[in-house]
Amino acid sequence: MTAIKESSTIQENKQFAFNQCPVTYIMQRIGGHWKPIILFHLLTGSKRYNELKRAIPTITEKMLIQHLKQLENDNLVVRVAKPVVPPYVTYSLSESGERLRPVLHAMANWAIEDAEVNAGNIYADKRMSNFPE
Incomplete structure (x- = not known):
């Protein structure tokens, strides 16, 4: 390189x-x-x-x-x-990576909501309750 x-x-x-x-x-x-x-x-x-x-x-x-x-x-x-x-x-x-937890959850939530609006219900079985806390 x-x-x-x-x-x-x-x-x-x-x-x-x-x-x-x-x-x-x-x-x-x-x-x-x-x-x-x-x-x-x-x-x-x-x-x-x-x-x-x-x-x-x-x-x-x-x-x-x-x-x-x-x-x-x-x-x-x-x-x-x-x-x-x-x-x-x-x-x-x-510890720094753990502080990204809310960011990653927000990204997943956004994906679910946006997909429901724009792509139908492709994440119907995915809810934040299924994601790691």
Whole structure:
């Protein structure tokens, strides 16, 4: 991967937006397709890699590994490796990740309500009572 030139105009613009807008801040941390989905699945508690892979069958191994590392680097996920053979690694939400719980619930609620209005009742069996507290 090529190095990012820190003094580029694009990087300066990103940094300006990052400093001025809280939405930019959160999108930098949890933006993209997979990160919110991974975080949502961790709301129910710690999971092993294979549990996450089974819960999100359409994610590739590369993407899951990459995003788990990024979430760990951003202090949203905690990785715990137990020194046993075979290796036993779990992922769970950090304290900062736990504070995203209401955000993720709000996103799920919005999806349910918006889908009912725009796409029919595709989430009829999905209610917040079915989502992890």
